[in-house]
Amino acid sequence: MNRNKYILILILLLTSLGVFSQSGKDKVESLLIGFITKQVNLSPDEAQKFWPLYNEYLDKLSSSRREFKKQFSKFESEENLSEKDAEAYITAEINLKQRESELFKEYYEKFKKVIPSKKVVRLRKAEDDFKRELLKQLKGG
Amino acid sequence: MRQVVSVFFLKLSLLILAGSGNTYAQSADSSNKSQAKIPKHYFKSNVFLDGYGFGSRKIRQTDAVSERLKEYGWSQSMLGFYFPFKTIDFKSKNEYKKNLHLLFSGSFLNAKPVFSGIAQHQLIRSSLGVRAVYSDGNKVVLYYDVHPFVAQDVSSKTTTVFRWSSSIIYSYSFNETFTMRMGVTRTFLWGDRYHLPYVGLRIGRLDRNYFSIQFPRNITYSFKMGQKCRGTIFMAPRGSVFTMANNDSIYAGIDQSFIFGRSEFNSGFRLDVRLKKGFLLYLANGFVTRKEIRFSSYQNNQNNLKILTPFYSNPNLAGSIFINVGLNYQFGKARKIYNNKNIYEAIDLNSHDGLDGSSNGNAQIPVEEISEKKHLLQVQDISDLIELQDLD
Numbered sequence: 001m002n003r004n005k006y007i008l009i010l011i012l013l014l015t016s017l018g019v020f021s022q023s024g025k026d027k028v029e030s031l032l033i034g035f036i037t038k039q040v041n042l043s044p045d046e047a048q049k050f051w052p053l054y055n056e057y058l059d060k061l062s063s064s065r066r067e068f069k070k071q072f073s074k075f076e077s078e079e080n081l082s083e084k085d086a087e088a089y090i091t092a093e094i095n096l097k098q099r100e101s102e103l104f105k106e107y108y109e110k111f112k113k114v115i116p117s118k119k120v121v122r123l124r125k126a127e128d129d130f131k132r133e134l135l136k137q138l139k140g141g
Numbered sequence: 142m143r144q145v146v147s148v149f150f151l152k153l154s155l156l157i158l159a160g161s162g163n164t165y166a167q168s169a170d171s172s173n174k175s176q177a178k179i180p181k182h183y184f185k186s187n188v189f190l191d192g193y194g195f196g197s198r199k200i201r202q203t204d205a206v207s208e209r210l211k212e213y214g215w216s217q218s219m220l221g222f223y224f225p226f227k228t229i230d231f232k233s234k235n236e237y238k239k240n241l242h243l244l245f246s247g248s249f250l251n252a253k254p255v256f257s258g259i260a261q262h263q264l265i266r267s268s269l270g271v272r273a274v275y276s277d278g279n280k281v282v283l284y285y286d287v288h289p290f291v292a293q294d295v296s297s298k299t300t301t302v303f304r305w306s307s308s309i310i311y312s313y314s315f316n317e318t319f320t321m322r323m324g325v326t327r328t329f330l331w332g333d334r335y336h337l338p339y340v341g342l343r344i345g346r347l348d349r350n351y352f353s354i355q356f357p358r359n360i361t362y363s364f365k366m367g368q369k370c371r372g373t374i375f376m377a378p379r380g381s382v383f384t385m386a387n388n389d390s391i392y393a394g395i396d397q398s399f400i401f402g403r404s405e406f407n408s409g410f411r412l413d414v415r416l417k418k419g420f421l422l423y424l425a426n427g428f429v430t431r432k433e434i435r436f437s438s439y440q441n442n443q444n445n446l447k448i449l450t451p452f453y454s455n456p457n458l459a460g461s462i463f464i465n466v467g468l469n470y471q472f473g474k475a476r477k478i479y480n481n482k483n484i485y486e487a488i489d490l491n492s493h494d495g496l497d498g499s500s501n502g503n504a505q506i507p508v509e510e511i512s513e514k515k516h517l518l519q520v521q522d523i524s525d526l527i528e529l530q531d532l533d
Contacts (some may be wrong), residue, residue, distance in 0.1 A: 030507055033479040044317060047480060048279050052238040055477035059179040067178075114236050 029058070032130050039126035040119055049114035054123075057107045061100060068096045180474040183484055184242055184491065184505070185419070186224035191467040191499045193217050193379070195405075195429045197255045198459040206391055206436070206453040211258030213434065213458055215403070219497060221248035223272065224473070237278030242487065244272040246288070248496060252383065254401070259389040264401070266292045266383065268496055274487045282312040282483060284324075284490040297386030299398035300439055304329070304382065308495055310339050312486055318345055320486065328357060330498050332380040332404030332433055333448055347485045348506050358493060366412075368508050373411040375425075379498045380404030385436070392438055392452055399436050400449060406431040407463055413502040419472055421504040425465040432458035469501045479507055 042050055072089055081089070111120050197214030200207045223246035231239040247269040254262060270288030289305040310324035322341030327334070337357045345351025350364040359377035366372050385391075385401040392399045409427015416422055433456040437449040478484045485506050492501045 029477075029479070033507075037480065048483065049236045049238075051480040052278065052484075055479055055481060056179065058477050058479075063178050 028134070031134075032127070035130045035133070036123060036126045039129070040115075040122050042115065042119065046115050046119070050111065053107065053110050053114065057103065060103055064096060064099050064103070068092055180476050182225035182228045182242065182473075183240065183476050183478060184223075184225040184228075184244060184488065185471040185475040186222070186473040187469060187471050187501055187504075188222045189220075189467060189469040189499075189501055191219045191221070191465070191497070193219075193463065193465045193499075195461045195463040197257060198461050200455065200458065202455050202457055204453075207455060209258050209389070209391065210256040212255065213432070213455075214255035214461075215252070216255070217250055217252035219248055219250040219499070221494060221499075222246065223491070233278065237483075239278045240276055242272075242274045242276075242491075244274070244491065246270050246272055246286070248494065250381075250497065252381075254385075254403070259391070261296065262294055262385055263296045264292065264294050264383040264385060266290055266381065266496075272491060274491055276483045276487045278483050280314045280483070282486045282490060284308065284310040284312065284487070286495055288496050290496060292382065292384045294384055294386040294398060297388045297398075299384045299386045300396075302384060302439070304334070306495055308339060310341075310490060312341075312490060314482065314486060317482060318351075319343070322355065322490075326357065326495070328495065329382045329402075330378050330380050330404070330495075331357065332402040332435060333382065335448075346482075347489055347503060348508065355493075358498065365508075369415050371413040371502065373413070374409075375411060376406065376408045377498055378404060379407050381497065391436060394438055394440060394452075396438050396440055399438055399452075400442070402435040402437065402449065402451075404431075404433050405429045405463075407465075409463070411465070413504075415504065415508070419470055419504070421469040421471070421502050423465075423467045423469075423502055425463075427463060428460055429463045430460045431456075432460065434458065465499075467499065469504055471501075471504050475505070478505070 036054075071092060108120060111123075194216030195214060197212040199212050200210055223244050225242055225244045227241075227243040229241045231241070233239050248267070250266040252264045252266070254264065256262075268288045268290030270286060270290075272284070272286040274285075275283040285308070287305060287307040289303060291301055291303050293299050293301055306327050306329055308324060308326040308328070310322050310326075312320060312322045314320040320341075320343045322339065322343075324339035325336065326339045327336050329335075335357075339356065339358075341353065341355040341358075343351055343353040343355075345353075350362075352362045354360050357378065359375055361373050361375040361377075363371060363373040380403050383401045383403075384398050386398045387396055407425075407427055407429055409425055411423055411425035413421060413423045433454065435449065435451040435455075436453040437451040441452070442449050478488075485503075488505050489503055492503050494500065
């Protein structure tokens with residue numbers, strides 16, 4: 001009886017397997033991390049110090065973007081956009097880009113304490129290459 | 142009054158869980174110039190459901206109690222949780238990120254032993270505990286937990302007894318692929334109260350394939366099966382100590398209830414499947430061997446601080462097949478932990494339920510992404526990453 005109950009629960013759960021997958025953004029992040037790991041070639045000690053910092057940097061980056069999106073989610077369609085709203089949107093976007101660049105500046109100071117600047121350049125290049133790779137894939141190349 | 146205690150534990154757990162919503166911090170490090178809010182904790186909150194059981198087998202031992210019991214089988218379901226309530230980051234001169242994580246944890250277990258010769262009993266165990274995990278950001282993780290619990294037989298009037306289990310474990314990673322652990326554990330997993338040394342070693346990375354011996358908990362070989370699944374071959378003890386009503390007069394003394402200790406050894410295969418949105422489903426199946434049940438009198442063991450002296454024990458129960466199904470749900474925002482091996486270690490230490498032996502499958506450790514199938518991505522997934530100049 002009890003075994004039948006477990007089997008029934010199992011069947012119900014297995015039927016829901018169709019929904020399994022990481023969300024797209026998590027997958028991109030995992031791919032990015034995998035790509036950087038291969039390209040930057042950190043020593044074990046550098047990796048122990050660098051990855052917590054880089055995770056923190058990514059956390060702050062996505063938090064800034066999330067806040068921006070949250071603030072302007074109501075303007076998905078430009079039809080409801082007044083001139084004043086449009087101005088606020090552009091100002092916020094400029095602020096976001098500025099924040100992102102300040103964030104990198106702040107973290108560059110931290111990164112160079114744990115890895116040589118040469119590897120920070122390799123990191124930036126890996127980030128760029130990753131974007132290009134993704135674009136290439138999306139274009140079907 | 143006695144049943145109220147369990148309900149109180151359950152309500153308190155739910156109340157604490159409901160209050161764990163605020164997961165953002167302004168910034169862990171007050172010196173940070175940017176004002177972005179990042180999550181407070183590294184650990185996600187976790188709720189899990191676990192079902193475990195094995196079929197009835199005839200008891201072959203020949204004595205009065207065995208003949209009364211006739212058959213022995215087991216089924217149990219458990220609802221458990223843990224969530225972080227405090228994370229402290231420490232400044233370090235050597236650039237490693239040291240932190241302390243404090244978590245609440247709790248579980249409610251409902252078990253039905255199947256003795257075909259006596260009335261059906263419903264045994265419950267409620268626990269509410271605290272865990273502390275310190276990671277030095279490099280090689281060391283220190284883990285401590287304490288889980289007070291109360292076990293009762295809700296099918297009849299029983300004595301309520303408080304017990305507690307606890308572990309303190311020191312983990313040292315020599316390198317990415319070799320970790321050793323040492324400590325002490327007060328555990329009921331082996332069907333009685335034992336104070337045992339904890340000795341563990343792991344060869345291999347937690348996000349890849351690894352072989353692990355964690356005495357007295359388990360021996361496992363765990364391997365990745367694609368991006369969504371993980372398979373584990375394991376051997377592990379499973380057991381606990383319950384309170385059982387003496388309404389079948391199993392015990393000839395005056396006790397209203399007695400201590401029911403059970404333990405068995407599971408050997409089998411477990412499949413973990415990561416579902417969408419923080420859900421993880423697992424299924425384990427295999428053989429149950431070295432089954433043992435022990436009944437001990439409260440009266441006769443009142444001042445006994447060592448192993449309980451049973452009035453009935455049966456270490457020769459026939460083996461059978463077990464099934465274990467569980468669903469984990471991890472929720473709340475947590476800090477990113479990619480490639481942070483020290484935090485992976487902390488998560489692994491926290492993944493084991495010290496009371497029952499179940500594990501949450503390390504669902505929070507990111508899967509190492511090796512897939513080249515980037516074309517499965519959607520444009521909106523990467524829109525944040527792409528700048529106009531990238532199109533040149």
